[in-house]
Amino acid sequence: MKNIILKTEGVNKFFYDPIEFQVLKNISFEVQRGEFLTMIGKSGSGKSTLLYILSTMDTDYKGKLYIDNQLTTGLSIDKLAELRNEKIGFVFQFHYLLNEFTCLKNVMIPALKLGKMDPKEIEERAYEKLKILGLADQALKPSNKLSGGQQQRVAIARALINDPLLIMGDEPSGNLDSKNTNIVFDILQDLSKNYGQTIIAVTHDEDFAKKSDRTIEMHDGEIKSA
Amino acid sequence: MNINADIAKTYIVSNKRLTAVAALGVLLGMSVYIFMNSMMVGFDRSANESIFRSTPHIRVYKEDIISQVLVQKHPENYVIINPKIVPKNNRIINPNLVCETISKEKDVTVVTPQVNTSVFYNNGKSQITGLAIGILPNEANQMYNISSFMVEGSFDQLKSNMNGIIIGSGIANKMNVTIGDNINLTSSKGVNRTFKIIGIFKSNNSKVDKVNSYINLSTSQQLLKEGNNYITDINVNIKDPEQAEEIAKKLAAMTGYNAEGWKQTNETLMAAFRMRRIVINFVSLTILLVAGFGIYNILNMTVTQKINDIAILKAIGFKGKDVIRIFVTQAVSIGFMGVIGGVILATLIIKMLQHVYIGGDIGYFPIRYELIKYLQGVGIGMFITFWAGYIPARKAASVDPVSIFRK
Numbered sequence: 001m002k003n004i005i006l007k008t009e010g011v012n013k014f015f016y017d018p019i020e021f022q023v024l025k026n027i028s029f030e031v032q033r034g035e036f037l038t039m040i041g042k043s044g045s046g047k048s049t050l051l052y053i054l055s056t057m058d059t060d061y062k063g064k065l066y067i068d069n070q071l072t073t074g075l076s077i078d079k080l081a082e083l084r085n086e087k088i089g090f091v092f093q094f095h096y097l098l099n100e101f102t103c104l105k106n107v108m109i110p111a112l113k114l115g116k117m118d119p120k121e122i123e124e125r126a127y128e129k130l131k132i133l134g135l136a137d138q139a140l141k142p143s144n145k146l147s148g149g150q151q152q153r154v155a156i157a158r159a160l161i162n163d164p165l166l167i168m169g170d171e172p173s174g175n176l177d178s179k180n181t182n183i184v185f186d187i188l189q190d191l192s193k194n195y196g197q198t199i200i201a202v203t204h205d206e207d208f209a210k211k212s213d214r215t216i217e218m219h220d221g222e223i224k225s226a
Numbered sequence: 227m228n229i230n231a232d233i234a235k236t237y238i239v240s241n242k243r244l245t246a247v248a249a250l251g252v253l254l255g256m257s258v259y260i261f262m263n264s265m266m267v268g269f270d271r272s273a274n275e276s277i278f279r280s281t282p283h284i285r286v287y288k289e290d291i292i293s294q295v296l297v298q299k300h301p302e303n304y305v306i307i308n309p310k311i312v313p314k315n316n317r318i319i320n321p322n323l324v325c326e327t328i329s330k331e332k333d334v335t336v337v338t339p340q341v342n343t344s345v346f347y348n349n350g351k352s353q354i355t356g357l358a359i360g361i362l363p364n365e366a367n368q369m370y371n372i373s374s375f376m377v378e379g380s381f382d383q384l385k386s387n388m389n390g391i392i393i394g395s396g397i398a399n400k401m402n403v404t405i406g407d408n409i410n411l412t413s414s415k416g417v418n419r420t421f422k423i424i425g426i427f428k429s430n431n432s433k434v435d436k437v438n439s440y441i442n443l444s445t446s447q448q449l450l451k452e453g454n455n456y457i458t459d460i461n462v463n464i465k466d467p468e469q470a471e472e473i474a475k476k477l478a479a480m481t482g483y484n485a486e487g488w489k490q491t492n493e494t495l496m497a498a499f500r501m502r503r504i505v506i507n508f509v510s511l512t513i514l515l516v517a518g519f520g521i522y523n524i525l526n527m528t529v530t531q532k533i534n535d536i537a538i539l540k541a542i543g544f545k546g547k548d549v550i551r552i553f554v555t556q557a558v559s560i561g562f563m564g565v566i567g568g569v570i571l572a573t574l575i576i577k578m579l580q581h582v583y584i585g586g587d588i589g590y591f592p593i594r595y596e597l598i599k600y601l602q603g604v605g606i607g608m609f610i611t612f613w614a615g616y617i618p619a620r621k622a623a624s625v626d627p628v629s630i631f632r633k
Contacts, residue, residue, distance in 0.1 A: 077545070082543060084542065098233075113544060
């Protein structure tokens, strides 16, 4: 039985500034549980725009988006925030950690926000996640004291803390050197294979995309090949 | 600790210098507000005290009236060529009954009749114009607390000595007289009488000290060639002087005579007080507001600096109101630090000023710790701080994370 985690139906999006322009044209696809999906395409092909719609942060689109068999289109911003908190983990191009906090705290924040466990347990879990990513010894350092590759791994640990349904990455290896890119990719692949983690990542790195389970290629706002 | 508060705390601690500058602004504004307002209350109180040494809360009297034609229907037929005030009419009829009626009123603490006489004080060749106030010693002392500002002699002797007089220190200096000396008074009715000085008083008002003297009520009636039921003023003190105006209206309606509250009597002084109050309120509030702008500025800066943080927080599931809470908590915490510091600094300033001698009629700086002004200051300070934080926080809450990530 297929286990669909994310589904879009006829998603269209327009930009109006400076002129009306259709970025996404009738996008419909499904993502299975445990799948490692990458989206590639040239700059301006709409792949990042699509990712932000999938992430529920961009609500200005036409069509329907289902996450975990729940229609998210039209939900209130607060409801979507709760949904993101619980079900989606994010990894961004520029790692986006909170600089004033320690790595450990950065990892803990989404769980503290969710508030399902007491802080002691969360701290233990955060340590666990950092250990998986090989950063246990960096846990108490301020996050801006780490190298780029390390920061990206902390960001992945943060994305994992609430055991999300899916992880979304916007060029997760975007500004890393090849060595760190490989590390990040290996981690994501490991998560997908050994932990059954669903991952959707946008990338322009063909090698990166080739190693994933499935690649969607975007071209001028349409899915060219899936 | 709640995660929102935790993040706010981190922002406060990680940017100590900005926090200190903002808190210092509130501290200064706060202390100036409390100090200036306490000073104003002190000034008002000392001025009121000085007023109440010679003015009752309410004065009941009969207005002099202009002579009128007898037939009101056709006044044009009865021309009065030279209308004048009819002097005999300013007496209160049956003053004892009026006093009794007034004293039954609630809130009234002291009721005492009084007869003022314009006099010349004579001693040898020197002569000063002045005002002899005829009083019933016991009741008048309850009202004005005269014995508290006596500098020589004893007030109690006035009760037993019908020829006794208590004069202001200014008169005593000018006429070079002291306790036990005789002084001659000439009234406006031409009555001459010699009094024995049994006391000298010094109020806060040197003008009063140069003009006023206290004598027995019956003696002052004699100076005016009047009988013992001649009363021009009935003075009333009440529990709360601030209500004088309202109670005066009630007394006027009840007795049929004019009743005037002390604020009305001292209208010019009150106008000056009001002006002072407006200026001080305006200045102190402005200073507090400027401190608020300090917080607003720094919060605005923090929001701009942390725009990436805000975007990431929103992406990982923080709602708009969580973001507002974070920044309002930050602002209110800074404000609270400033307020605490301001309260301490204000207390120190007041403590210091209490020991500053001004001299003149005032003596030591008339300032006290005014709890109400402290509370008011803290309240207004926190209110301004809240809004100074809320406005940038709302801006932060409306940040669209996608637009930040796409840059």
